[in-house]
Amino acid sequence: MSGSKSTVFRSHVYLILIDSEFLRIILYDHSAIVESGLLDLKQAGDRLNFAKMVKRLRSMSSEEHGFVRGLHADSILKNPKSLIEKENPHTKKGELPSSRIYELQDGSHFTFPYEYTPGQQGQTRTVYLKRVIFRSNGVIGRGTTVAEVECACDCNPFCRVGCDWKGKKLILKLSFPSITRDSEESYLNRCKELATGDHAWVLNHLPKIYCAFDIPFPHDSPQQKLSDRFGNSYQMRVTRGTIQEELKPLSSLATAKECAQVFYDVVQCHHWVWKYPKILHRDISQGNIMVREINGVKYGVLNDWDLATSVDKLYEGPASQFRTGTKPYMAHEQQDPDWTGPHRYRHDLESVFYVMTLFTFLYSSPSSKPSDPLDRKYHFETWHQENDATLGTIKFKLIGVSIWDPPATDFFIGFKQWLTRFHVCFYRGFQNQHNFRLDQIRDPMLEIWSKPQPQPQIQQMQSFNEETLGGFITVEYIVLIMHEFGGEELDTRGAEWQGLLRGLLGLSPAAA
Numbered sequence: 189m190s191g192s193k194s195t196v197f198r199s200h201v202y203l204i205l206i207d208s209e210f211l212r213i214i215l216y217d218h219s220a221i222v223e224s225g226l227l228d229l230k231q232a233g234d235r236l237n238f239a240k241m242v243k244r245l246r247s248m249s250s251e252e253h254g255f256v257r258g259l260h261a262d263s264i265l266k267n268p269k270s271l272i273e274k275e276n277p278h279t280k281k282g283e284l285p286s287s288r289i290y291e292l293q294d295g296s297h298f299t300f301p302y303e304y305t306p307g308q309q310g311q312t313r314t315v316y317l318k319r320v321i322f323r324s325n326g327v328i329g330r331g332t333t334v335a336e337v338e339c340a341c342d343c344n345p346f347c348r349v350g351c352d353w354k355g356k357k358l359i360l361k362l363s364f365p366s367i368t369r370d371s372e373e374s375y376l377n378r379c380k381e382l383a384t385g386d387h388a389w390v391l392n393h394l395p396k397i398y399c400a401f402d403i404p405f406p407h408d409s410p411q412q413k414l415s416d417r418f419g420n421s422y423q424m425r426v427t428r429g430t431i432q433e434e435l436k437p438l439s440s441l442a443t444a445k446e447c448a449q450v451f452y453d454v455v456q457c458h459h460w461v462w463k464y465p466k467i468l469h470r471d472i473s474q475g476n477i478m479v480r481e482i483n484g485v486k487y488g489v490l491n492d493w494d495l496a497t498s499v500d501k502l503y504e505g506p507a508s509q510f511r512t513g514t515k516p517y518m519a520h521e522q523q524d525p526d527w528t529g530p531h532r533y534r535h536d537l538e539s540v541f542y543v544m545t546l547f548t549f550l551y552s553s554p555s556s557k558p559s560d561p562l563d564r565k566y567h568f569e570t571w572h573q574e575n576d577a578t579l580g581t582i583k584f585k586l587i588g589v590s591i592w593d594p595p596a597t598d599f600f601i602g603f604k605q606w607l608t609r610f611h612v613c614f615y616r617g618f619q620n621q622h623n624f625r626l627d628q629i630r631d632p633m634l635e636i637w638s639k640p641q642p643q644p645q646i647q648q649m650q651s652f653n654e655e656t657l658g659g660f661i662t663v664e665y666i667v668l669i670m671h672e673f674g675g676e677e678l679d680t681r682g683a684e685w686q687g688l689l690r691g692l693l694g695l696s697p698a699a700a
């Protein structure tokens with residue numbers, strides 16, 4: 189089901205499973221999978237019920253079938269095969285559907301709520317759908333779909349006086365978040381309010397949203413009925429959309445230094461958003477690191493703030509809520525089944541470390557993957573298929589090895605130094621955490637045994653700073669590692685980090 193192309197732009201889907209004379213109807217939506225009772229076609233009553241179900245399914249509107257309201261893509265409805273998978277030389281056997289590109293037939297369009305005049309309800313705007321460039325894997329979850337779109341000026345009366353999206357490259361992002369989740373737009377608005385004066389630089393590194401809308405499920409939708417029936421145990425969702433500026437992927441970059449600058453930019457932006465508007469991103473992945481070009485200068489953009497949260501809400505909610513991210517890049521602690529949160533700033537930095545490790549190993553240049561990475565020593569390609577428990581163990585071992593030789597390809601050889609230094613910070617930090625925890629075990633036998641031993645400094649620690657792993661994951665280390673690449677200075681964007689860097693280099697000339 190999740191592999192079917194026709195599931196893009198869908199809030200739910202019905203499926204009928206038939207095994208000889210038995211059958212079930214199954215409803216999949218983004219929160220639950222609901223099975224009907226077993227029908228036995230040998231029984232007249234069940235046969236009648238089945239006939240009624242089929243009749244009902246046939247009479248449903250496209251919205252009742254699960255297509256998002258406002259979607260006009262008849263070709264997908266009538267023939268899912270009309271959603272054409274674009275020829276992509278990088279698509280490999282077994283690659284997940286999310287990384288494939290699907291072309292939509294000409295004329296496919298989408299109409300959504302849009303306020304031309306602020307405060308005035310009931311107005312709409314239409315865009316033409318061009319191609320699907322990203323879609324989530326799996327059934328349960330936000331089910332994010334990203335498509336390239338353009339303003340359908342001929343359908344929008346107000347475009348006749350002048351279209352404000354003319355010449356802009358646009359994308360439509362649709363997802364089905366929990367109805368209580370703050371929107372990406374609300375987080376970005378908080379950033380915008382504070383990004384003035386010395387802080388204005390950060391806007392170059394944040395996505396630009398042109399409009400945002402929510403479409404609630406109607407009262408007769410399966411979602412509303414499940415919510416009425418199961419209350420809080422059913423996660424009620426909303427269809428949420430945004431029209432955003434189209435950004436370029438990492439594959440658009442030409443040199444290793446450009447990649448390094450983009451990673452450095454994203455880390456600076458991430459820190460600013462955590463420190464000032466106090467929002468933590470929580471989903472750093474290769475796909476969320478994008479590029480914007482302004483007057484020939486390329487800027488790293490930290491994209492997709494859908495899973496972000498306010499720092500003051502980090503400790504609220506069940507542990508399952510802390511476990512956010514994209515599996516290959518999640519911090520290893522989060523993938524331990526016993527982990528209970530909270531999601532910390534340093535967990536996102538660990539994600540940056542994995543993004544850089546995978547990217548500089550799996551790619552022989554930003555736009556090309558080696559044809560057969562599986563014959564190499566490290567099987568990072570499989571990270572995209574592994575489950576949490578396995579990935580947690582693999583990453584734990586990677587961080588726990590005292591001397592690590594980053595497997596960067598020749599093109600990305602300059603990243604070896606960065607990755608080695610990042611690794612040392614995490615290695616030392618977790619060793620430190622480990623030693624501190626050992627020291628908390630008050631076993632008289634161990635204390636007698638340890639008495640004649642010299643007391644290492646670590647044992648005098650009264651508390652351990654989990655946020656910085658005892659001082660090893662700090663902005664000071666990050667700026668020292670990332671401000672230069674291969675002996676060349678990179679752009680440190682904000683005045684705060686520029687000052688920090690000057691201070692650090694002044695205090696320790698050896699680091700310069």
Ligand SMILES: [Zn+2]
Nearest residue numbers: 339341347351
């Ligand atoms: Zn227009």
